[in-house]
Amino acid sequence: MALNPGESARIELTVNGIAHQIDVEARWLLSDVLRHTIGLTGTHVGCEHGVCGCCTVLIDGEPARSCLTFAVQTDGAAITTVEGLAASDDGLHPLQESFRMHHGLQCGYCTPGFLMTALPIYERAPEMSDEELRKAISGQLCRCTGYAGILSAIRGAAEIERSRKGAES
Amino acid sequence: MTTRMFGQSVKRNEDPRLLTGKGRYVDDIEHSAAQVAFVRSEPAHARIIDIDVSGTLDIDGVLGIYTYEDLEGDFAKPLPLLIPNDGLFAPKTQYALAHEEVCYAGEVIAMVVAKDRYIAEDAASAIRVEYETLPVVADLEEAARPGAPVAHLDMEDNVSGRVSEAKGDVDAAMAAASHVYQWRFSMERAAAMPMEGRGIVAHYDESDQSLLLYDSTQAPTGVRGGLALLFGLDPDRVHVVAPDIGGGFGMKVIQFYPEEVLVPWASRLLGIPVKWTEDRREDFIGSNHERGQAHEVRVGTDDEGRILGMETNFLNDAGAYCSYGLIIPIITAAQMQGPYRIENFRYEFRNLFTNKVPTSPYRGAGRPHAVYVMERVIDKIALELELDVAEVRRRNFIGPNEFPYDVGVTFQDGGPTIYDSGEYERGLDVLLDALDYGNARAEQRKAAEQGRLMGIGIGYYVEGTGIGPYEGAAIKVLADGSVTVALGFSSQGQGHETVFAQIVSDELGVAVDKVKVTSGDTRRIGYGVGTFASRSAVVGGNAVFKAAVQIRKQAAEVAARSLEVAAEDLVFENGQIRVAGAPDLSVGLGQVALISNPLRYAFGEESQEAVLLAQRAYAQSDRPLPDGMRPGLETAEFYSPTSGVFAFGAHAVVIEIDPDTCNLKILRYVVMHDCGAVINPMIVEGQILGGVAQGIGGAFYERLAYDDQGQLQNASFMDFLIPYATEIPTVELHHTETKSPLNPLGIKGVGEAGTIPGPAVIANAVSDALGRPIDSMPISPLDIYAILYKG
Structure with a gap:
């Protein structure tokens, strides 16, 4: 679709399983639409030029920078943000629980981006070498932790998931 | 015997919130507020000749554009000098909006307030500033050279301060030394670069002349005191809240950055909430190094x-x-x-x-x-x-037996x-x-x-x-047995909600997750200093400890009267105050909180029982609230090292x-x-x-x-x-x-x-x-x- 400056277009997108119809201007960033229009402020913006990774969300299952994506580009897409990670309001996803257990966060600002980046890979993480895992998250900056807790957390999440499933059966 | 929480790697109380996207950072607050963008100096040193805003006139949604000429009274004066010193003879601070001369690239020249940030940026980029550029001194060692360009036009050199001090006799020591070496060392600048930049939401309410500021600051109490003075407001009607903060590392301790004054100033002027969120480029050129x-x-x-x-x-x-x-x-x-x-x-x-x-x-x-x-x-x-x-x-x-050691x-x-x-x-x-x-x-x-x-x-x-100088903690026990702790200094990820809860947990015998710590909210505690210089655990921690000891003392007095035992015989564990050696004789800490506030009317079952206990205490004394006691189980204590x-x-x-x-x-x-x-x-x-x-x-x-x-x-x-x-x-x-x-x-x-x-x-x-x-x-x-x- 072609849009002039100031003109809006209606897009349909699904965020954490909920369908939204939103009028967006061509220049509106997905990060701004998620945060300000839809009100999902768990997605953070750290640099606005795609380097820090704080704003990472899943677009159709793939991690992507919501600060480098125009909302209008996501017409028809399914987006997952950090708010969509835990099954219930008071529970934590195994990955979230692992971040808590391994002190994988301090100020929490970069954390949603790390969680969304780790989501597609954490099940394979126990088999990854240290170097592989570091490379896998090398698009994300953290200024607080020095990464040690984050690496342990991603590596340990699958185990938490297994033990939860074990407890259920 | 319960495990002492001090010294344990307790999982953090703040984590579930931060991990599920429910953290509340400044930019997460008040999406409907008007938004600010700034025009910042491009040259590092220049005279401002003209600021032309005519290009902004046809941009819909602009609410105001402000330059130095719009500032009056104390707002038109340089921002405060935070820490004076006898050796600081040229204590220059900047104006909230640049006045005639700009002295670094990034200095704020004009403020745009608009309906949203996109429009504010449009307007900011349409403002044309005409400069007469001046000689620049950028290099530190060059700045010290006689005859170097001056960073400020009204100074003869670049020296703002000088301090010297000596101990012993260095000249004699050098003369006696077998070897004397001379070396030069230099270190360039660095920057904190927290993942969250600075941010401010100001909400001025004309009806009661109150100001509520959300600010990603490390020192909310200082910002509050300074703004009350600057705005001429009753300090009790100025409140500063530092909510979740995405890292600070010292950069956010300055009071004030120009934006911290300008955003509430615009809110008062326009009568609406106003918000500014620093972007990364602004952080590089507008936040301190x-x-x-x-x-x-x-x-x-x-x-x-x-x-x-x-x-x-x-x-x-x-x-x-x-x-x-x-x-x-x-x-x-x-x-x-x-x-x-x-x-x-x-x-x-x-x-x-x-x-x-x-x-x-x-x-x-x-x-x-x-x-x-x-x-x-x-x-x-x-x-x-x-x-x-x-x-x-x-x-x-220095040997282990030489302490205390005077440097x-x-x-x-x-x-x-x-x-x-x-x-x-x-x-x-x-x-x-x-x-x-x-x-x-x-x-x-x-x-x-x-x-x-x-x-x-x-x-x-x-x-x-x-x-120092000090830090404080306000502790209150609620009727459900949970404990709230309010601290004047804010957290930027250091785990304040957990470590201070651990200290309270040990003293009052309540679980760590039953201790709710709020840091950096002047509505909850007005006195405090700030989070910097690796001081929060030391100064704040000991303040929390003092306050918890005081609460324990107060609770023990009330419980002793209720249970008709000596206060010394009481132990605090699992949310209960028990009599040592008599396991059945106990009262909940929450109940003690209830009966610490003598009630005429009961509300709910627990308070009925508590009222009866209070009546027993009443019967033994001539007043429901004995002399020297205050209602409620709460206190604020301060620690000054x-x-x-x-x-x-x-x-x-x-x-x-x-x-x-x-x-x-x-x-x-x-x-x-x-x-x-x-x-x-x-x-x-x-x-x-x-x-x-x-x-x-x-x-x-x-x-x-x-x-x-x-x-x-x-x-x-x-x-x-x-x-x-x-x-x-x-x-x-x-x-x-x-x-x-x-x-x-x-x-x-x-x-x-x-x-x-x-x-x-x-x-x-x-x-x-x-x-x-x-x-x-x-x-x-x-x-x-x-x-x-x-x-």
Whole structure:
């Protein structure tokens, strides 16, 4: 679709399983639409030029920078943000629980981006070498932790998931 | 017997909120507020000739555009000088909006308020500023040169302050020394770069002349006091809330940045909530930097490498303004002697204006520079005298029986620098054992035989932490048995909601997750100082402890009356106050809170029982509320330390330099650290590990590349290299525990420790690997290439 400056277009997108119809201007960033229009402020913006990774969300299952994506580009897409990670309001996803257990966060600002980046890979993480895992998250900056807790957390999440499933059966 | 929570790696209370996207950072608040964008100076030094806003007139949604001419009264005066000092004779601070002259690229010239940020940016970019550019002084050493351009037109040179101090007789010591060396060391600027920039939401309510400010500040109480004064408002109607903050590292302690004044000013003027969220480029050019020093050092030793006398003459880069006074160079001077006994010591520094972003403390605050200078001095002495670097340190340590040890120079709080406790040689032993130092040296020799460039670096530091003047905690027990704790100082990720809950948990016998800590909200506690200088756990922790002890005393008195026993016989555990030896006789802490507030009317079952208990107490006394008691189970207590407490530690690194890429490979990074009694080891380790990453970043990756016109050439994360997980090695941590005798909990601070020796260890290791001195930091592969291949 072609849009002039100031003109809006209606897009349909699904965020954490909920369908939204939103009028967006061509220049509106997905990060701004998620945060300000839809009100999902768990997605953070750290640099606005795609380097820090704080704003990472899943677009159709793939991690992507919501600060480098125009909302209008996501017409028809399914987006997952950090708010969509835990099954219930008071529970934590195994990955979230692992971040808590391994002190994988301090100020929490970069954390949603790390969680969304780790989501597609954490099940394979126990088999990854240290170097592989570091490379896998090398698009994300953290200024607080020095990464040690984050690496342990991603590596340990699958185990938490297994033990939860074990407890259920 | 319940487990003592102090000392346990308790999982953090704040984590579930932060992990599920329910954290509340400033930009998450008030999406409907009007939004601000700023026009910032492009030249580093210029006269403003004209500001043309005509291009903005046809932009829909602009609510206001403001320049200096719009400011009146105190708003038109320079922003406050935060920390005056006798040695600071040109205490220049900036105007909220630039007045005639701009002195750094990034200085705020005009403010746009608009319906949303997109429109505000449109308008800001349509404003044309005409400048008459002026000569720029960007380089620190150039700024000190007679005849150099001046950073401020009304000054004759660039010196804003000068301080000197001496202990012993340095001249006599130099005359008596077997060896006298002169060395120069320099360190460029660094920047905090928290992942969340600064942000402000201001809500001025004309109907009751109140101001509510959400501010990503490390010092909400100070911002509140300052704004009340500036706005001429009743301080009780001004409130500042520092909600979740995405890292601070010192950068967010300044009061005020211009935006902190302008955003509430616009809210009052327009009568609507107004919001500003800093973007990353603004953070590079509009939020304070640090480091930036050049030292000329003389040191005299005997033949065994013992330092007999030392002096340093150094320059500190203030940037364009100096609202934080001389604190950074004062800390450098006060902490330079580190763990070493130096009987004769002298320093003089000059604080110099340059046309660059102002400087103020960033994690480490003057200490990374001090430690880098001192630890390079130690390694150079070892090289000169053909001694082992560890042995030279050992020969100069202050002994374990010499405490309290008077360093002989003035500390940053204005008092003497007196170390409270330390075990420096034991610390070195722990470090070297962990490193297996002898083996590491043997491997290095083997590598050298193979032509490989391996190096070992050691850096030792002492860090003054936990300075005053005071901090406070307001504790309240609620009817459901949970406890609320309000702190005046804010958290930027340090885990305040957990560590302070641990202290309360032990004293009151309630679970850690039943203690709800709110930090940095002046609506909850009005008095406080701020989170900086590794002080929150020390000063705040002891305030929390005092308050919890007081609550326990109050609760015990009430419970004793209710249960008709002596207060001394009561134990607090599992949310109950029990009588020792009589397990059935108990009252819930929440019930005690209820009956501490004598009720005429019951509400709910628990309070019915509590009213009956209260009636029994009433029957024994002539008043429902005995003399000297206040309703409710709550108190606010304050702790004011007599002086700072001195943590210490040492890092060792083993590196190898790739001769093709000139990159550093960190083979091992070992840390020995001592911050006295540890409240939560997991959190302390997290502080150290994060600090180490910033230290490595500052030593090898992060360089603020200013050109000679004062333009920051790499003001983005594309060009300014913060290390990713691929650059930070696995760090091996070892602790010793030398408690402070100066506070009840024996705590010393830890927030900055990990960062402090970073430049020192990397410089020493690279020097060791190359056999060439690394005396200016940071270094980069290009520097190493020049050393290896360009002679």
